[in-house]
Amino acid sequence: MKKTKEKEHYLKEIYKLEASDQNVSVSILSAMFGISKPSVSNMIKKLVTMELLNSAPYKAIVLTSEGRKLARTVVAKHRLIELFLVEIMDFEPENVHEIAEEIEHIESPPFFRKVKKMLNQREIDPHGSPIPDIEF
Numbered sequence: 001m002k003k004t005k006e007k008e009h010y011l012k013e014i015y016k017l018e019a020s021d022q023n024v025s026v027s028i029l030s031a032m033f034g035i036s037k038p039s040v041s042n043m044i045k046k047l048v049t050m051e052l053l054n055s056a057p058y059k060a061i062v063l064t065s066e067g068r069k070l071a072r073t074v075v076a077k078h079r080l081i082e083l084f085l086v087e088i089m090d091f092e093p094e095n096v097h098e099i100a101e102e103i104e105h106i107e108s109p110p111f112f113r114k115v116k117k118m119l120n121q122r123e124i125d126p127h128g129s130p131i132p133d134i135e136f
């Protein structure tokens with residue numbers, strides 16, 4: 001997986017766990033991603049160094065405010081794209097997730113501003129999840 005993509009993937013999944021009030025640990029992420037605990041541990045250390053996560057022994061892994069900002073942006077991109085694919089492009093809701101997984105990593109504020117505008121500030125994605133309100 002490409003570096004930026006991997007970073008954003010971790011932040012997004014940690015954000016979703018936090019949003020559902022679940023404690024985030026290396027074990028949980030390892031089981032979720034289907035990769036070894038040492039690999040997850042390594043990535044967590046990198047994200048801590050980048051000041052996107054806080055982690056201490058025997059404590060849950062948590063997003064820093066910078067990490068949360070980035071995670072919310074990726075989640076917003078993902079959910080806006082899913083909504084766009086369903087509402088504008090007439091995709092079936094069950095067929096949009098994989099496409100959104102790719103497009104969410106594109107770095108183009110004008111693109112996402114336009115997508116958001118075309119959706120008239122809608123707040124819920126096709127799967128019923130709230131779309132974080134981000135200024136792209």
Ligand SMILES: [Zn+2]
Nearest residue numbers: 078082097100
């Ligand atoms: Zn999805």
